[in-house]
Amino acid sequence: MQALLDYLSAVLASPQQWLAHLAALAGLGMAVGGTLARTMMPLRWLAAGSNLGLLVFGALHPSPTTLAVAGLLLPINLYRAIEITRLTRQVQGAAAAAEHVGLWLKPHMKVRKLKAGQVLFQRGERAEHLYLLAQGEMALADIGQPLPQGRIFGEIALFSPDHRRTHTVQALSPCTVLEIHESTVRQLYYQHPAFGFHLIDLLAEGLARDVARAEAVAQTIKPRT
DSSP: OHHHHHHHHHHHHOHHHHHHHHHHHHHHHHHHHHHHOSSHHHHHHHHHHHHHHHHHHHHHTTOHHHHHHHHHHHHHHHHHHHHHHHHHHHHHHHHHHGGGHHHHHGGGOEEEEEOTTOEEEOTTOBOOEEEEEEESOEEETTTTEEEOTTOEEOHHHHHSTTOBOSSOEEESSSEEEEEEEHHHHHHHHHHOHHHHHHHHHHHHHHHHHHHHHHHHHHHHSOOOO
């Protein structure tokens, strides 16, 4: 006990030792905080802060072992923290750019004209293209749901295991449709995060719509008594 009191007295008597131990406590606190972090980015930044605190302690105390270990880990954690931060910003930027994906996607697409009443594809057909309605009115003929202009459609079949269309799409008026081949879709998916995020949004929206439609149908069917 006396040894501990003597140690504390020596620390408090020296501003350098006081600062060294304050840095060590901050470093240990951030290390504990890092173990409680649920995501990687705060964990890395807390680890880097912990390394910095222990680095200051190792230099001022001095403690060569602490200095060496903290000096080795600090640049690693800083590099990983900056890398994760940059990736997070890229993901956020891609998600925002996904709203305008139709604008830069058009140069990769071919124009196709349809007459009123013409069927673009039938339910059960093999899917080879993704589409965007540029002009006119179209609908999912089998369920009577209209397709809005400027929206990409036909994406579910491209990513389904059997590559089969789940609905029949028919032109209600003379239409201009832009189409893009499956191979180009897959290239753009891997090369442009914005396009990937847009497709994920479309797939999620389509699945949610199908679930809502199935629940509505189930509610109309009453069990026999």
